Amino acid sequence: xxxxxxxxxxxxxxxxxxxxxxxxxxxxxxxxxxxxxxxxxxxxxxxxxxxxxxxxxxxxxxxxxxxxxxxxxxxxxxxxxxxxxxxxxxxxxxxxxxxxxxxxxxxxxxxxxxxxxxxxxxxxxxxxxxxxxxxxxxxxxxxxxxxxxxxxxxxxxxxxxxxxxxxxxxxxxxxxxxxxxxxxxxxxxxxxxxxxxxxxxxxxxxxxxx
Numbered sequence: 001x002x003x004x005x006x007x008x009x010x011x012x013x014x015x016x017x018x019x020x021x022x023x024x025x026x027x028x029x030x031x032x033x034x035x036x037x038x039x040x041x042x043x044x045x046x047x048x049x050x051x052x053x054x055x056x057x058x059x060x061x062x063x064x065x066x067x068x069x070x071x072x073x074x075x076x077x078x079x080x081x082x083x084x085x086x087x088x089x090x091x092x093x094x095x096x097x098x099x100x101x102x103x104x105x106x107x108x109x110x111x112x113x114x115x116x117x118x119x120x121x122x123x124x125x126x127x128x129x130x131x132x133x134x135x136x137x138x139x140x141x142x143x144x145x146x147x148x149x150x151x152x153x154x155x156x157x158x159x160x161x162x163x164x165x166x167x168x169x170x171x172x173x174x175x176x177x178x179x180x181x182x183x184x185x186x187x188x189x190x191x192x193x194x195x196x197x198x199x200x201x202x203x204x205x206x207x208x209x210x
Contacts, residue, residue: 015063
């Protein structure tokens with residue numbers, strides 16, 4: 001058995017799950033030697049988390065009783081499974097969870113023009129404050145680097161799925177933006193950060209200020 005098969009067999013032997021949904025790098029084929037195995041499972045026990053290491057791979061598996069998905073539960077808690085791979089689904093609950101998560105994402109409210117403008121202006125203010133060359137300035141530098149990626153996705157009207165998927169999407173759909181963002185993180189200079197913030201302003205203006 002390969003490592004994925006060993007992990008699945010371990011989960012079956014320990015939990016006898018009625019639902020097992022793998023998501024993240026193992027589900028989309030991008031796993032490497034340092035990847036965790038991310039999954040959601042439903043079984044006949046209490047809610048818990050399994051962080052065991054199986055065949056050298058750390059698990060990040062969230063285990064839930066079926067009752068967690070009865071009634072009007074909050075799908076936002078389970079966003080990771082939106083593009084997950086259903087491994088086990090004995091009663092179609094897994095597909096139902098996935099469908100509810102997808103519906104939540106598709107119907108998530110988008111920010112209006114004024115909210116987006118405020119976010120872009122915030123990035124520019126943070127850029128200026130990042131140049132203080134003290135502890136607070138450095139903190140703001142890291143802060144705007146992290147938050148500006150999510151702001152980029154607010155601007156283009158796409159749900160933010162976290163850094164890994166978002167960076168991949170940025171690289172595939174906006175190569176110039178990806179180069180600028182990567183340079184801002186790698187070079188850690190005000191000039192590189194300013195170019196990235198200017199790119200956000202450009203995208204906003206092209207979409208909303210015509």
